[in-house]
Amino acid sequence: MELANLSVLLVWGAATALAVALVAFAVDLSRLSGAKVDARDAARDRAKVAVGAGAPVDEPVSPYGPDAGATAPGPVNRKLAGIGMSVTWLAVMLLFVAIVLRGVAAGRTPWANMYEFALVGTFVAVAVFVGVNTRRDVRFLGAFVAGLGVLFLVLAQTRFFVEAMGVQPALQKYWLVIHVGVAIAATGIFTVAFVTSVLQLLRDGRDNGSVLLGSRRWGWLDHTPAPSALESLSFRLNSVAFVLWTFTLIGGAIWAEDAWGRYWGWDPKEVWSFIVWVVYAAYLHARTTRGWSGTRAAWFVVAGYACVLFNFTGVNLIFNGKHSYSGL
Amino acid sequence: MAGRTSREGTYVPEGIADEFTQGEPAQGAPSSDERSGDKQQKPDRPSAPALGLVGTLRWMWRQLTSMRVALMLLMLLAVAAVPGSVLPQRNQDAAGVIEYLADHPTAGEWLDKAGFFDVYSSVWFSAIYILLFVSLVGCILPRSAAHYRALRGRPPRVPSRFNRFPAKASATTDASPEQVADAVAARLRGKISWLPTFRVDRGEEAARGKRPASATVSAERGYLRETGNLVFHLALVGLLVSVATGQLLHYRGQAIVTEGRGFANAVVDYDTFEKGSWFRPESLVPFSMTLDRFESEFASDTVAFAQARDFTAHVTVTEPSGEQRPEQIKVNHPIVVDGAKVYLQGNGFAPDITVRDAEGEVAFAGRVTFIPQDTMYTSRGVVKVPDVSPGLDQIGFVGYFLPTAEVEADGSARSAFPQPVDPLLVLEVYTGDLGLDDGSPQNVYELDTASLTPALDENGDRVKVLARPGETVELPDGLGTLTLGDELPRYVALDLRHDPSLTFVLVFALLALGGLTVSLFTPRRRVWARAYAGQDGATVVEIAGLARGDDAGLQAEVDRALAAVPGEVQQPEAADAPAETSVVTPDSVVEPVETRSEKD
Numbered sequence: 027m028e029l030a031n032l033s034v035l036l037v038w039g040a041a042t043a044l045a046v047a048l049v050a051f052a053v054d055l056s057r058l059s060g061a062k063v064d065a066r067d068a069a070r071d072r073a074k075v076a077v078g079a080g081a082p083v084d085e086p087v088s089p090y091g092p093d094a095g096a097t098a099p100g101p102v103n104r105k106l107a108g109i110g111m112s113v114t115w116l117a118v119m120l121l122f123v124a125i126v127l128r129g130v131a132a133g134r135t136p137w138a139n140m141y142e143f144a145l146v147g148t149f150v151a152v153a154v155f156v157g158v159n160t161r162r163d164v165r166f167l168g169a170f171v172a173g174l175g176v177l178f179l180v181l182a183q184t185r186f187f188v189e190a191m192g193v194q195p196a197l198q199k200y201w202l203v204i205h206v207g208v209a210i211a212a213t214g215i216f217t218v219a220f221v222t223s224v225l226q227l228l229r230d231g232r233d234n235g236s237v238l239l240g241s242r243r244w245g246w247l248d249h250t251p252a253p254s255a256l257e258s259l260s261f262r263l264n265s266v267a268f269v270l271w272t273f274t275l276i277g278g279a280i281w282a283e284d285a286w287g288r289y290w291g292w293d294p295k296e297v298w299s300f301i302v303w304v305v306y307a308a309y310l311h312a313r314t315t316r317g318w319s320g321t322r323a324a325w326f327v328v329a330g331y332a333c334v335l336f337n338f339t340g341v342n343l344i345f346n347g348k349h350s351y352s353g354l
Numbered sequence: 355m356a357g358r359t360s361r362e363g364t365y366v367p368e369g370i371a372d373e374f375t376q377g378e379p380a381q382g383a384p385s386s387d388e389r390s391g392d393k394q395q396k397p398d399r400p401s402a403p404a405l406g407l408v409g410t411l412r413w414m415w416r417q418l419t420s421m422r423v424a425l426m427l428l429m430l431l432a433v434a435a436v437p438g439s440v441l442p443q444r445n446q447d448a449a450g451v452i453e454y455l456a457d458h459p460t461a462g463e464w465l466d467k468a469g470f471f472d473v474y475s476s477v478w479f480s481a482i483y484i485l486l487f488v489s490l491v492g493c494i495l496p497r498s499a500a501h502y503r504a505l506r507g508r509p510p511r512v513p514s515r516f517n518r519f520p521a522k523a524s525a526t527t528d529a530s531p532e533q534v535a536d537a538v539a540a541r542l543r544g545k546i547s548w549l550p551t552f553r554v555d556r557g558e559e560a561a562r563g564k565r566p567a568s569a570t571v572s573a574e575r576g577y578l579r580e581t582g583n584l585v586f587h588l589a590l591v592g593l594l595v596s597v598a599t600g601q602l603l604h605y606r607g608q609a610i611v612t613e614g615r616g617f618a619n620a621v622v623d624y625d626t627f628e629k630g631s632w633f634r635p636e637s638l639v640p641f642s643m644t645l646d647r648f649e650s651e652f653a654s655d656t657v658a659f660a661q662a663r664d665f666t667a668h669v670t671v672t673e674p675s676g677e678q679r680p681e682q683i684k685v686n687h688p689i690v691v692d693g694a695k696v697y698l699q700g701n702g703f704a705p706d707i708t709v710r711d712a713e714g715e716v717a718f719a720g721r722v723t724f725i726p727q728d729t730m731y732t733s734r735g736v737v738k739v740p741d742v743s744p745g746l747d748q749i750g751f752v753g754y755f756l757p758t759a760e761v762e763a764d765g766s767a768r769s770a771f772p773q774p775v776d777p778l779l780v781l782e783v784y785t786g787d788l789g790l791d792d793g794s795p796q797n798v799y800e801l802d803t804a805s806l807t808p809a810l811d812e813n814g815d816r817v818k819v820l821a822r823p824g825e826t827v828e829l830p831d832g833l834g835t836l837t838l839g840d841e842l843p844r845y846v847a848l849d850l851r852h853d854p855s856l857t858f859v860l861v862f863a864l865l866a867l868g869g870l871t872v873s874l875f876t877p878r879r880r881v882w883a884r885a886y887a888g889q890d891g892a893t894v895v896e897i898a899g900l901a902r903g904d905d906a907g908l909q910a911e912v913d914r915a916l917a918a919v920p921g922e923v924q925q926p927e928a929a930d931a932p933a934e935t936s937v938v939t940p941d942s943v944v945e946p947v948e949t950r951s952e953k954d
């Protein structure tokens with residue numbers, strides 16, 4: 027029992043850390059937008075000069091927008107983004123320990139109900155964010171990932187919470203680890219990809235002279251990577267998540283064959299998992315369809331992610347099917 | 355034919371934007387419409403046909419197999435799947451449908467007519483996915499044929515200018531152009547000769563303009579990407595066919611079996627039986643099965659009080675040959691007998707009940723299945739006693755079996771734990787004509803009390819007969835006695851299913867997964883190299899790369915090829931501009947499309 031309580035405390039700790047990170051990232055973005063000098067132009071000028079002078083090829087100009095390069099001495103102090111990153115790392119670690127303790131307290135894999143799913147899903151999303159950030163600078167995603175993370179954790183703690191305990195016979199199988207684990211991983215990655223696509227849409231709107239997005243308040247958008255770079259980042263994340271989701275469906279069907287006596291029965295959870303799959307398949311087709319790639323394809327990511335969220339919340343709470351394991 | 359076949363023989367479905375197969379780097383390229391000149395391919399302007407019947411049909415087919423229509427159909431499929439999760443569906447929740455129809459008589463009737471209670475077998479849902487699959491086949495088969503040809507083709511010829519490619523590198527060396535080209539070709543082929551990374555052509559090129567004759571390399575990798583894509587789509591078709599075949603051949607039967615008893619695998623022995631239209635009764639292998647013992651376990655701690663933990667049915671299977679073997683069936687662990695799977699779907703109590711009529715004759719003796727109504731196994735059951743001595747009224751009982759009885763002050767009772775700690779049988783008694791004699795089928799779990807008279811006490815309340823195991827109790831109004839057996843046999847609800855398509859369904863699903871993974875993560879790249887004698891006598895090496903879609907590893911691939919250049923290598927300073935300035939403009943890259951014709 028103590029372990030379970032400690033786990034709950036740690037989740038609050040992680041939520042707090044993410045809230046701090048959210049503030050740090052947000053202030054960082056607003057500073058960027060307030061910066062007098064358009065850093066992008068400045069950097070571009072630098073790049074031109076560098077080329078003209080025959081500078082070495084590895085001039086630190088990242089394809090994701092020059093000012094996104096950590097080493098580029100930009101005119102804006104990004105210390106707050108650094109703080110945001112550190113606090114996000116802290117949140118990842120707190121959440122990790124919280125999940126492990128929860129598993130120990132319940133004596134099983136810590137992802138068998140909605141509360142636990144939300145914890146682990148948030149963990150994956152934030153971990154994917156910090157993970158990707160070690161390879162390329164994606165700190166501009168920070169405010170949004172941290173924001174969603176806080177939202178999910180607070181919802182989990184206040185709305186989805188159930189005591190740590192064992193599970194009913196239908197769940198006692200290694201497929202719980204595989205099927206649900208992979209589903210959570212996919213959800214976490216879809217989350218980061220969604221944030222990326224939303225930024226792509228915003229940035230695209232601003233670049234194309236949207237009145238709403240053209241105002242100074244959205245100036246920070248100029249410091250995000252170009253829409254095409256955002257689109258390709260989102261695509262890469264989405265393709266990983268889509269393969270994982272495909273596996274979730276297949277694994278779920280194999281498990282259902284054993285647990286429920288049929289591999290597919292159009293139970294509400296199955297229906298919505300299928301819808302998610304079809305929408306993301308449509309996204310992949312849209313990307314390669316003339317007239318549908320780019321911005322339009324990004325809307326599919328938004329629709330797909332809405333379905334992911336509904337599959338997780340709406341289907342658990344509204345419908346009543348075989349898949350009623352929310353514990354609520 | 356729908357779509358078009360490019361000069362390389364790659365089939366491209368209508369409406370697909372694919373710079374790679376058209377040899378055109380992605381960024382900044384205008385829609386390929388401008389060049390194709392085929393007005394019909396414009397996404398926003400499908401021109402109306404004025405071509406007569408054949409022309410119209412061809413036009414429709416071309417539309418159906420186009421990428422845009424596939425996209426629309428996919429979206430439609432997603433939307434059409436929604437109502438099935440919102441409205442109750444007959445095959446899962448028949449009672450829910452009846453309730454809905456009662457609550458919404460008008461709307462319900464319309465929805466019913468439109469198939470909204472059987473969404474996934476409705477005409478419209480089927481139409482969408484059948485069209486989608488027709489589209490898929492129409493799109494994939496020509497692509498497969500083109501890919502088969504492409505697999506035997508050669509990499510595209512070296513383009514004349516490299517400066518506009520997204521990835522490039524150059525160097526000078528003292529090795530000869532031939533040595534350089536050979537080394538680069540070897541590096542691109544990779545170490546495993548029978549499994550080359552790139553398909554490579556070593557060539558020579560005549561002098562052109564200021565450039566002297568050169569040794570060239572053209573290489574392409576990632577044919578597997580298209581292979582994966584085709585495998586994926588074809589596997590989806592296989593999946594659909596397997597599922598449909600399974601629907602036609604399958605059977606499923608439910609049987610309720612109590613401890614110590616058994617059943618045989620024959621249509622008549624099942625309580626309910628459902629089959630596909632191609633099912634033949636001969637396909638039932640006549641094995642039989644006896645339930646030896648049933649065990650259940652429940653949590654008793656406070657957090658998860660009474661939550662189910664484990665169910666095990668110990669059975670003995672008798673094969674048609676007479677051979678016997680013990681087996682265990684658990685939730686999640688069906689057993690397989692002669693190709694049929696047997697599942698443990700439910701369980702409960704089937705107490706032994708004996709009823710003697712007013713004349714002391716045994717009018718009923720047997721096990722009665724009580725169906726659990728809640729997690730504590732408060733179980734409801736019905737006893738029908740038609741075989742009373744001549745001249746007496748038939749008797750009917752309806753009531754509850756409570757494994758751990760908790761009787762409230764007001765006389766109501768429920769169970770407080772699923773295990774038989776303090777078992778109690780609580781029955782109301784009815785007399786009259788049970789209506790069994792006219793031969794019409796009746797639900798054994800329901801007692802039609804409309805035409806029966808309840809037994810009442812002096813206050814006018816219904817009499818409740820209470821019995822504990824081993825007890826014999828008097829029935830009211832001198833109707834006789836009821837005895838509850840000492841032992842409380844358990845029953846299990848077994849679900850037996852045979853679906854010969856399962857293996858195929860699994861294989862196609864995994865093929866789809868594999869194909870998808872390969873197609874999404876295999877980089878498709880082309881690399882070209884040219885080496886020639888420069889003005890100062892040193893050999894100049896130029897390498898360029900082109901990838902399908904966005905490919906972060908392309909420059910590294912080109913750099914690796916450059917690293918293979920032998921001799922004293924010097925890389926020119928500022929050979930490369932930063933990524934941003936190397937963006938390709940469309941006009942400059944039309945050239946790479948030029949490929950060898952299939953003949954040479």
Ligand code: HEM
Nearest residue numbers: 307310314367419420421424486489490493583590873874
């Ligand atoms: C059941 C319906 C379909 C599903 C679920 C489906 C699913 C998918 C998925 C998941 C991908 C991404 C994998 C990849 O990029 O290689 C894909 C790609 C593709 N699909 Fe489909 N598809 C369907 C029908 C069709 C149809 C009808 C067409 C033809 C009109 C088509 C043509 C393509 C093409 C050309 C690609 C490759 C895109 C690229 O170049 O990357 N698909 N499909």
